[in-house]
Amino acid sequence: MDYPFLGKGQIEAPGFEADELKGFARTIAEIEWLLVILVLLYQIVQGRDDDSAGPIYLGIMIYAGFVIGFRYFNIYRNESRWKIAMETWAMLGFITWILFHSGRLESPLVNLYLLTIVTSALTLGKLITMLEMALVVACYVFLGYSSTDDSLFWLYNAGDFMSQLAPMLLVAYITTMLSADIRSALSRIKIISETDELTGIYNVRAFTSIANRTHKQSLRYRHPYAIVMIDSDNLKSVNDTYGHEAGNRLLKLTVTCAQQSLRETDVFARYGGDEFIALLPQTKPDGAYEVAERIRKLIAATPLDTQGKQVPTTVSVGVAYYPEHGEELAVIMNRADQALYNSKRAGRNHTTVSGDPAP
Numbered sequence: 001m002d003y004p005f006l007g008k009g010q011i012e013a014p015g016f017e018a019d020e021l022k023g024f025a026r027t028i029a030e031i032e033w034l035l036v037i038l039v040l041l042y043q044i045v046q047g048r049d050d051d052s053a054g055p056i057y058l059g060i061m062i063y064a065g066f067v068i069g070f071r072y073f074n075i076y077r078n079e080s081r082w083k084i085a086m087e088t089w090a091m092l093g094f095i096t097w098i099l100f101h102s103g104r105l106e107s108p109l110v111n112l113y114l115l116t117i118v119t120s121a122l123t124l125g126k127l128i129t130m131l132e133m134a135l136v137v138a139c140y141v142f143l144g145y146s147s148t149d150d151s152l153f154w155l156y157n158a159g160d161f162m163s164q165l166a167p168m169l170l171v172a173y174i175t176t177m178l179s180a181d182i183r184s185a186l187s188r189i190k191i192i193s194e195t196d197e198l199t200g201i202y203n204v205r206a207f208t209s210i211a212n213r214t215h216k217q218s219l220r221y222r223h224p225y226a227i228v229m230i231d232s233d234n235l236k237s238v239n240d241t242y243g244h245e246a247g248n249r250l251l252k253l254t255v256t257c258a259q260q261s262l263r264e265t266d267v268f269a270r271y272g273g274d275e276f277i278a279l280l281p282q283t284k285p286d287g288a289y290e291v292a293e294r295i296r297k298l299i300a301a302t303p304l305d306t307q308g309k310q311v312p313t314t315v316s317v318g319v320a321y322y323p324e325h326g327e328e329l330a331v332i333m334n335r336a337d338q339a340l341y342n343s344k345r346a347g348r349n350h351t352t353v354s355g356d357p358a359p
Helices: 017-045 052-070 081-100 110-123 125-146 153-194 204-221 234-240 244-260 285-300 329-345
Strands: 225-232 269-274 275-282 303-306 309-312 315-322 351-353
Touching: 017 052, 017 081, 017 110, 052 081, 052 125, 081 110, 081 125, 110 153, 110 275, 125 153, 153 269, 204 225, 204 269, 204 275, 204 329, 225 244, 225 285, 225 329, 234 244, 234 303, 244 269, 244 275, 275 285, 275 351, 285 315, 285 351, 315 329, 329 351
Parallel strands: 315 351
Antiparallel strands: 225 275, 225 315, 269 275, 303 309
16 A cells, blocks of 8 residues: 655554564563573483582573662663563573583573574564574584683584584574564554545544554653644545545545644644544644644645646634643644634634634
8 A cells, every 4th residue: 555645644654662562572672581580491301410519500690680679679660672682681691601511502592592582583683593593503613612622623624613603593593584474563553543544644544543642742851743634525525526535635635735834853744535634732822823824725726636627725724722722632633623613603714712802
């Protein structure tokens, strides 16, 4: 689906980073505990009671403490990709410690490195995953160097060395590609679910979500904002006279004119039928009224070209402000809608502010 009218106040990015990271964070926590359990089961099943048992149990306790503190005690509160990266590095260090004390490269646990690689590939992208892979290679070199009396022994076994690393490189590459494809598909689904199919701007669902967030921020910091309701005055007559295709072009024309008067930070959506709504963050009453009037005048000066005729078109506009017209978003939207109704009742092609006498 193409969106030729994408522009100000419209969907330009996936916008679901926070939710995505929260989902990944839960999965990573499960992977971390799975890693602890696997190492603990290995130690119990092996029944080893030699000099390596103490360091292994110490590593388990330290890593488990890290997971508890880092994830459940909120030492690092905000979810971010850097937080996930730090967790994968801690995971890598823990695995290397366990391998060092359980047979090094001959340890049956050596494939635990795959957990780190898969976690990074799913969440951190190609660049960080390549860095993780370089760290794994460094750990392999360290473990191979330490496992023999001859410090250069691993150089003479480069074939075996690469045969162990090759599957991990393949897993890193494939998982990164799959993750990128999945993320792209999810982004596309997100855009489609929040976009009006005809005009390419936000739909009511997306607008409501953004407006609620803006309202909460305004309540906290006492920032003003405005709601502008816009309704086409002659969509029905255009549909009846020239057909629905002309009516659709009229709606698109309304969107184009409105966007030319909005800032990048403003949010513009199709509210339903021939009605549109704009959210103007951190906008004082005078500024909001000027924007509303600019939209109305530009649309009135831009006739619809259809069937060789220049069809005049106008809109009616209603405006309400926070905090002047209410402390709740729903109240402000209702006040703007009532102001729009007053503009219609006054003869259309008017801008009315909530509470003002009808023009």
